Amino acid sequence: xxxxxxxxxxxxxxxxxxxxxxxxxxxxxxxxxxxxxxxxxxxxxxxxxxxxxxxxxxxxxxxxxxxxxxxxxxxxxxxxxxxxxxxxxxxxxxxxxxxxxxxxxxxxxxxxxxxxxxxxxxxxxxxxxxxxxxxxxxxxxxxxxxxxxxxxxxxxxxxxxxxxxxxxxxxxxxxxxxxxxxxxxxxxxxxxxxxxxxxxxxxxxxxxxxxxxxxxxxxxxxxxxxxxxxxxxxxxxxxxxxxxxxxxxxxxxxxxxxxxxxxxxxxxxxxxxxxxxxxxxxxxxxxxxxxxxxxxxxxxxxxxxxxxxxxxxxxxxxxxxxxxxxxxxxxx
Ligand code: UDP
Numbered sequence: 001x002x003x004x005x006x007x008x009x010x011x012x013x014x015x016x017x018x019x020x021x022x023x024x025x026x027x028x029x030x031x032x033x034x035x036x037x038x039x040x041x042x043x044x045x046x047x048x049x050x051x052x053x054x055x056x057x058x059x060x061x062x063x064x065x066x067x068x069x070x071x072x073x074x075x076x077x078x079x080x081x082x083x084x085x086x087x088x089x090x091x092x093x094x095x096x097x098x099x100x101x102x103x104x105x106x107x108x109x110x111x112x113x114x115x116x117x118x119x120x121x122x123x124x125x126x127x128x129x130x131x132x133x134x135x136x137x138x139x140x141x142x143x144x145x146x147x148x149x150x151x152x153x154x155x156x157x158x159x160x161x162x163x164x165x166x167x168x169x170x171x172x173x174x175x176x177x178x179x180x181x182x183x184x185x186x187x188x189x190x191x192x193x194x195x196x197x198x199x200x201x202x203x204x205x206x207x208x209x210x211x212x213x214x215x216x217x218x219x220x221x222x223x224x225x226x227x228x229x230x231x232x233x234x235x236x237x238x239x240x241x242x243x244x245x246x247x248x249x250x251x252x253x254x255x256x257x258x259x260x261x262x263x264x265x266x267x268x269x270x271x272x273x274x275x276x277x278x279x280x281x282x283x284x285x286x287x288x289x290x291x292x293x294x295x296x297x298x299x300x301x302x303x304x305x306x307x308x309x310x311x312x313x314x315x316x317x318x319x320x321x322x323x324x325x326x327x328x329x330x331x332x
Pocket of ligand 1 (some may be wrong): 209
């Protein structure tokens with residue numbers, strides 16, 4: 001069996017951290033990415049092939065050339081309010097293109113898949129933390145596009161030799177501890193990235209979207225996970241599949257919920273910058289509270305998170321954003 005791994009979306013924020021870890025572990029990595037939100041310079045190991053999953057003929061050629069032992073599939077659009085405005089883009093890019101990838105796996109006999117899913121499949125859960133058995137009732141097209149992909153993967157696995165690990169990511173933050181890679185997108189919509197922009201005066205203020213949720217302080221509660229621990233979950237999943245592990249779904253979070261106000265307070269305290277905060281209406285498609293029960297991934301994969309506290313995640317994101325600013329300004 002080769003140790004050639006295909007990572008779709010490997011030039012993106014999370015994908016580039018996984019690629020780095022795979023490279024460090026000695027895998028041969030091929031990244032397939034259309035670079036719509038990813039960057040070639042974020043790919044520190046392996047070969048970057050610029051291509052779109054919609055282009056199935058190109059994808060077949062890539063599969064034919066490399067003989068992959070496993071595929072890690074991240075390429076997707078992932079901004080909740082964006083998905084409400086552009087649902088067809090989400091169903092095409094996230095759901096339909098997953099079918100293209102599975103067709104290539106089928107034809108070329110690739111039988112190990114790790115799929116990037118999301119806490120958004122749970123929608124607005126009645127109870128938190130959610131386990132993998134909590135009913136999946138997504139409330140936005142992003143969550144639905146991922147849940148449909150999960151179902152397609154499961155149905156295809158039933159009909160074939162495919163074994164999969166579906167990882168349901170909670171809210172990802174932080175950067176490479178050695179400072180080589182991190183979040184690079186031009187438009188920061190996620191909370192920690194957006195608040196970092198407010199710290200660095202790239203934007204005048206931080207808007208809090210929704211202060212009337214049924215949560216202790218009225219703002220949305222999420223479970224924030226460090227990107228490095230999330231990357232470890234992928235490496236652990238790959239080892240598990242390599243050792244003939246059966247198909248699984250795992251939550252990837254820490255089991256701690258923090259409100260938007262709590263996150264903003266910690267970012268202000270850690271950075272020492274008191275940026276303006278404005279209360280706004282809720283965003284389209286946002287649930288009140290979603291936190292993970294992460295017992296299953298710890299038990300089955302022996303996943304051992306190393307950065308499981310909010311201050312570490314925030315400090316890591318801030319350090320990365322500062323280093324980008326210094327680079328932009330020509331300071332070493
Ligand atoms: N949020 C906010 N201001 C921002 C960005 C996000 O108040 O500038 C809130 C958002 O409404 C949600 C939480 O922060 O309650 C996490 O949102 P994010 O976009 O980071 O991730 P999501 O949970 O939507 O995937």
